Amino acid sequence: xxxxxxxxxxxxxxxxxxxxxxxxxxxxxxxxxxxxxxxxxxxxxxxxxxxxxxxxxxxxxxxxxxxxxxxxxxxxxxxxxxxxxxxxxxxxxxxxxxxxxxxxxxxxxxxxxxxxxxxxxxxxxxxxxxxxxxxxxxxxxxxxxxxxxxxxxxxxxxxxxxxxxxxxxxxxxxxxxxxxxxxxxxxxxxxxxxxxxxxxxxxxxxxxxxxxxxxxxxxxxxxxx
Amino acid sequence: xxxxxxxxxxxxxxxxxxxxxxxxxxxxxxxxxxxxxxxxxxxxxxxxxxxxxxxxxxxxxxxxxxxxxxxxxxxxxxxxxxxxxxxxxxxxxxxxxxxxxxxxxxxxxxxxxxxxxxxxxxxxxxxxxxxxxxxxxxxxxxxxxxxxxxxxxxxxxxxxxxxxxxxxxxxxxxxxxxxxxxxxxxxxxxxxxxxxxxxxxxxxxxxxxxxxxxxxxxxx
Numbered sequence: 216x217x218x219x220x221x222x223x224x225x226x227x228x229x230x231x232x233x234x235x236x237x238x239x240x241x242x243x244x245x246x247x248x249x250x251x252x253x254x255x256x257x258x259x260x261x262x263x264x265x266x267x268x269x270x271x272x273x274x275x276x277x278x279x280x281x282x283x284x285x286x287x288x289x290x291x292x293x294x295x296x297x298x299x300x301x302x303x304x305x306x307x308x309x310x311x312x313x314x315x316x317x318x319x320x321x322x323x324x325x326x327x328x329x330x331x332x333x334x335x336x337x338x339x340x341x342x343x344x345x346x347x348x349x350x351x352x353x354x355x356x357x358x359x360x361x362x363x364x365x366x367x368x369x370x371x372x373x374x375x376x377x378x379x380x381x382x383x384x385x386x387x388x389x390x391x392x393x394x395x396x397x398x399x400x401x402x403x404x405x406x407x408x409x410x411x412x413x414x415x416x417x418x419x420x421x422x423x424x425x426x427x428x429x430x431x432x433x434x435x436x437x438x439x440x
Numbered sequence: 441x442x443x444x445x446x447x448x449x450x451x452x453x454x455x456x457x458x459x460x461x462x463x464x465x466x467x468x469x470x471x472x473x474x475x476x477x478x479x480x481x482x483x484x485x486x487x488x489x490x491x492x493x494x495x496x497x498x499x500x501x502x503x504x505x506x507x508x509x510x511x512x513x514x515x516x517x518x519x520x521x522x523x524x525x526x527x528x529x530x531x532x533x534x535x536x537x538x539x540x541x542x543x544x545x546x547x548x549x550x551x552x553x554x555x556x557x558x559x560x561x562x563x564x565x566x567x568x569x570x571x572x573x574x575x576x577x578x579x580x581x582x583x584x585x586x587x588x589x590x591x592x593x594x595x596x597x598x599x600x601x602x603x604x605x606x607x608x609x610x611x612x613x614x615x616x617x618x619x620x621x622x623x624x625x626x627x628x629x630x631x632x633x634x635x636x637x638x639x640x641x642x643x644x645x646x647x648x649x650x651x652x653x654x655x656x657x658x659x660x
Contacts, residue, residue, distance in 0.1 A: 225450035301524065302451070363524065364447035366455075373476025380472045412476060421473050421518070423446075423453035428469065428522035432542075436652040437659060 216325060218356060220304050224364045227304040228297040229323070233287035240330075241283045241296055241323035241358075248295040254286045282330075296323055298360035300426060305359045305382070307420075309351060313386035316349045316359060319426075320382045325355025350386070359383055363424030374413045379425035385417035441548065445527050449587045452527035453520040454545070458509040465506045465553075466519050466546035475515040479508045504553070519546055521583035523648065528588050529581045536575030536609055543572075543582040543605045550578035556609065573609060582606055586646030597635045602647035608639030 216239065217232040228247065231239055243257065285294045298304070307314065309328050324330065331350045351357055359365070361382050368374055370388060384390070391412045413419055441464065442457040453472060456464065468482075482503050509515045521527065523542075530537065532551055547553065556573040574580045584605045591597075593611060601615060614634040635641065 224447060363451035363520075364453065366446070366518075368473065374473065375476050375478075376473040377471055410471075414476075419473075423451045423472065423518075423520050424524055425472075425520075425522065429524060432522050433648060433651060433655070436648070437656060 216356065218306055218358065220306070224303040226301055227360075228295055229304055229358055231285075231294045231296065231323070233285065233290075233292045233294065235287060235290045237287060238326035239285045239294060239323055240326055240328070241285065241294075242321060243283050245296045245298060245322055246283060246285070246294060247297045248293075249285065250287070250292045250294075252287065252289055253292045253294060254288065256284050256286070258282055258284050284326075296358065298322055300360070300362045302360060302362045302422070302424075303365045305361070305365045305420060307357045307359060307383070309353055309355055309357055311352075311354060314351045314357065314383055315386055316351055316357075316383040317381050318349055320359050320361060320422075321349050321351075322358040322360045324351065324357040327353050327355035328357055329353040359420065361420075361422035362426040362429070363422045365420055365422055368419045368421060369417075370413050370419055371416050372414075374419060376411045376413065376419060376421055377425065378409055378411055379427050380421045380423075381411060382420040382422050384413065384419040387417035388413045388415045388419065390414070443529065445529065449526040451524055452583065453518055454527060454529075454581055456517045456519065457514050458507065458517060459514050460509055460512050463506055463508045463549050464517070464519075464546055465504050465549070467544055468503045468505060470519045470521065470545055471505065471507075472518040472520050474507065474517040477509075477511050478515050478517060479510050481506045481508065519581070521545055523583065523585040525583060525585045525644065525646070526588045527581055527583040528590075528642065529579055531579055532574065532576055534575070534577060536573055537580065537606055538609050539572045539574070539582055539606050540604055541572075543584065544574070545581045545583050547574060547580040548578040551576040551580050558613075559615075582642075584642070584644035585648050585651075586644050589643045589645065591641050591643060592639075593635055593641055594638050595636070597641075599633045599635060599641070599643060600647070601631045601633045602649045603643050603645075604633055604641060605644045606642040607635070608641070610639040611635050611637040611641065 216234065216237055219230045221228050221230060233239060246255070304322065329352045359382055365382055392409050393412045394409065441459060441462045444455045445452050446455055447453055458464065458478070482505050484503060507517055527545065538556060551574050554573045554575065555570040558569060558571040582605065588605065612635070614636070615631055616634060617631065
């Protein structure tokens with residue numbers, strides 16, 4: 216599989232070239248163009264993170280119930296994928312480690328990657344973001360999407376990220392939902408609300424903009440429905 | 441303090457490195473990510489009463505956060521705005537700059553945040569009764585929806601109110617209708633801002649109100 220990212224960073228799309236009988240799993244509805252020879256099917260996926268239960272769990276996480284699977288019978292089959300929001304794309308190589316992905320940031324992955332609903336405990340309930348995160352494991356390339364640019368922070372020690380700006384993080388990191396400053400009062404008054412405090416060693420991927428913040432800025436000016 | 445504005449112009453974000461002892465004050469909610477060792481303190485923006493004025497009449501938040509590096513090593517901090525678009529950093533040398541609501545992002549110590557009476561006309565055109573004004577010695581960052589154009593005004597200049605982001609207070613504003621009452625409504629220009637004086641202004645290439653009025657009829 217060969218993945219090429221075009222139009223980075225403000226309106227990135229991915230051009231994926233598949234070898235014969237290779238499979239690409241993608242978020243339903245993100246295909247914008249493909250070769251006529253490619254077989255597209257919808258799946259709930261079997262195995263870990265698959266089946267009806269897995270699909271329902273993904274739906275709870277804010278992803279679609281179904282995933283699309285693109286399979287090329289010939290070598291060189293092309294699929295173009297695009298996220299809905301303006302922003303960047305990132306390819307991440309899974310080599311057996313676990314990656315926790317904010318549910319709306321998942322775009323596509325190779326078939327060797329298992330997608331499961333990672334319930335991050337009750338602490339994520341208070342983060343104000345979706346309660347559920349996707350937990351990816353296995354082998355292969357993953358495509359992630361962001362609102363704004365994506366930047367990588369190699370954490371060694373402690374690092375704080377606003378909950379609305381997390382794209383993904385490696386499972387080797389521990390995290391706490393906490394306050395940015397020293398007092399709880401200032402956490403709420405200061406507008407930062409709750410933040411994610413990562414501890415340990417591993418990479419965090421952040422997005423420069425918060426879709427929720429932009430959405431509420433525009434949305435607050437729109438008439439109620 | 442070192443900084444770099446990355447992902448210009450569509451998704452600009454300020455990547456700062458604070459050296460030991462450095463401080464920066466930012467609008468509430470501007471922090472994207474930071475080193476765990478930075479000390480964060482929340483305070484009223486420019487004091488209690490000016491803070492309240494800004495909140496209720498100027499469209500800014502009541503609180504600001506100060507990030508302080510109390511350690512012995514450089515620490516990183518990323519700040520951004522809620523809209524997508526460009527960010528500019530300006531050096532102030534005892535001069536001052538006024539901001540439209542929402543434009544201000546952060547400033548270094550030495551810069552003071554204040555409020556300035558904008559006038560009843562400004563309030564009627566939806567721009568707030570008070571304007572945020574920064575003055576002093578240091579750096580101030582502000583952002584826009586879309587790209588930022590810097591323009592030196594000398595004499596008379598007319599701008600659309602929704603596109604003016606920042607201006608020097610040496611410039612007088614006079615908000616009014618673009619033409620006659622009928623002409624203003626039919627041309628779609630609405631309120632315009634007639635500037636007089638000498639100084640610099642910053643214009644944004646798009647406006648949130650423009651996006652909102654495009655989206656409004658599409659909602660079902």
